Amino acid sequence: MNPFEKIFNYRVISRMEDTGVFLSTSHERSWLKLMLGHPSAAEAFSGVTLDKLRSLVEQEEAMEIAEDLIHKAPATEVQVYHPLVRVLRRSIQHHQGIQVSFVLTNGQPGPEQSGLPYRLEYSMVKKEWYLLWYSWTRRDFMSIRLQKIAAVCEIPASPELVRTTQAEIQRILESRRQSVVIEVLPGYNKELSRILYAFSCFEKEVRYDEEKDTYFISLTYLGNEGEYVLSKMRFLGKRVRIVEGNWLKKRMRESALKALALYQASPDQTRPGQE
Incomplete structure (x- = not known):
């Protein structure tokens, strides 16, 4: 097989995905090992996941970029990873409700709202994380920047409430x-x-x-x-x-x-x- 087949052969990739197989090149594994050494990796992954990823690339050599990249006149660094991502991701996976307090224009926390988180999205244009969620308080499907969230915590939600909310989210999305x-x-x-x-x-x-x-x-x-x-x-x-x-x-x-x-x-x- 052409060594670059992985890059453009969609049919091969899709068939392997159907069987649960993931292809990776040595270049990708070296890059992953380099990224796992970044300080933010400890915040982005749980301890178990981080240890497993590091064990998978233990035999790989970390990519050397010191001589290849020159960092000059940088703009203000934007942290790609947001500390609330792990909290919200866990709530989404476990179908848990959340209680959210937003930051007002004057910088003070606003009134709390409760709802069901649906999905996390990252805007490559604005370099920001967004939360798509259904607000039980406002009875509406909304999008909010994580930077506008002052605090968030999980709250219990009955399976029936979760099911009806998920159905309402799907109805809204289908209409849009x-x-x-x-x-x-x-x-x-x-x-x-x-x-x-x-x-x-x-x-x-x-x-x-x-x-x-x-x-x-x-x-x-x-x-x-x-x-x-x-x-x-x-x-x-x-x-x-x-x-x-x-x-x-x-x-x-x-x-x-x-x-x-x-x-x-x-x-x-x-x-x-x-x-």
Whole structure:
């Protein structure tokens, strides 16, 4: 097998995932060993998990980056890991309710609210953690930055309350969901992993058409995330094409026409070098 097959062969990866097998390269294991030596690793993982990860990479050599990277004129460092992540992750896994106190604009803690945590998300753009949760106090599904949480603690919740809340969360999410089908142009099949990484934060399914040698990505996203999906489509450029999803097609045409107008061009204008 091509040693770089892991990078772009989605079919091989998906079949191994179905059997519970995870592929890793020596480069990835060396990087993991280096990261486990960072002081924040002790906060990010429980003691048992941290010991197990370290034992798995014990025979690997830690990646040497001292001579390869130069750190110059850094901006204010942002801590990628937030101390509340472990607390909230445990509550989500155990289906426990939480009681939350938020930080007000004057810096003082506000009134407490109770609810059920649903999911943790990290914004690569804003470099912040967000909690998606259902507030029993407000009876609404909400998103809150972890930086705005002054304190959080677990509270008991009956199984019936948890089930009804989870059902309500799913109902709300279904009402907000949008879908689109994206075609990967065959000439860029080897970049499938890169393309999937661009949509890594969304629910997706990949279908391969053997006759056309073409991958189709069925993407599901919330309505307020449409512009973000659009930005990813622009980033990927000619590698992908929207085949289903009228709203996204319309927005892509609008943005393309605005760009052409900005540069005083027209859609049918002759390209440089063509007659």
